[in-house]
């Protein structure tokens with residue numbers, strides 16, 4: 001295809017690719033170093049009960065700030081680590097850090113952790129996760145794993161085994177970014193989930209777009225029927241929250257309730273909340 005565009009075009013095209021590759025390689029090197037140096041951190045975003053805003057748990061989100069590159073989004077570096085074959089090392093560090101943080105929280109809130117699709121294709125994942133929990137001392141009942149459909153499509157049998165074995169140990173499974181994949185509804189029949197997270201794309205339009213509202217309404221009704229818990233992602237303002245509450249959505253997450261914060265800030269926030277509850281009961 002590029003041949004037909006003439007020589008000049010090819011040169012520009014390949015130079016762009018070369019630059020991209022150089023960037024990716026630089027990024028990969030920096031990320032590998034950061035993983036080894038334990039410099040990638042887990043931040044935590046609250047997941048609340050929409051009825052009263054009570055915090056029920058936190059989602060761990062990977063954060064990396066490189067000295068030269070600055071803030072790099074996990075939507076960039078997670079796929080890179082997957083592609084270059086070191087997502088296991090990255091994820092193990094993150095799960096350990098997140099589980100340690102969860103153990104220090106004043107209440108037994110759940111910890112939600114994103115599992116990469118690559119990990120869901122690896123039969124060793126179950127043991128890896130359970131042994132990290134065991135070493136840290138976090139009860140598997142407090143862990144929820146967020147997965148997307150990609151892995152379930154490519155390696156269904158292995159994914160099935162991992163999900164079944166982890167659920168038998170008390171770990172819960174959430175279907176992340178629900179509604180954006182190719183055959184979301186089919187997955188609900190093939191796999192057993194505990195929770196569904198409605199993708200931000202629908203939630204962000206819920207007060208302005210009737211179609212989004214109807215889609216969210218239908219997802220909530222379906223989850224009720226299937227005995228699945230529902231979390232709405234990306235709640236950014238009061239109006240979003242009110243609308244979702246009115247639609248009967250059980251849980252929510254988003255900037256309106258809290259942005260992802262580091263371990264120290266999260267711990268401080270929770271202890272402050274505990275103190276207030278205590279004072280209120282005096």
Ligand code: C2E
Nearest residue numbers: 061062074075078094114115116234235236253254255256
């Ligand atoms: P995700 O699992 O769907 O996580 C939710 C994303 O939405 C997070 O982006 C979060 O910061 C963002 N978010 C939360 N509330 C709001 C809101 O009200 N408005 C808007 N605009 N955004 C909101 P983040 O942290 O950039 O992560 C992006 C994606 O990277 C995640 O999407 C997840 O797929 C992946 N990721 C992050 N951490 C990890 C990790 O430790 N392991 C793996 N495998 N993937 C991760």
Ligand code: MG
Nearest residue numbers: 059114146176
């Ligand atoms: Mg997630």
Ligand code: MG
Nearest residue numbers: 176177197233
């Ligand atoms: Mg999501």
Ligand code: MG
Nearest residue numbers: 204205236240
């Ligand atoms: Mg909005």
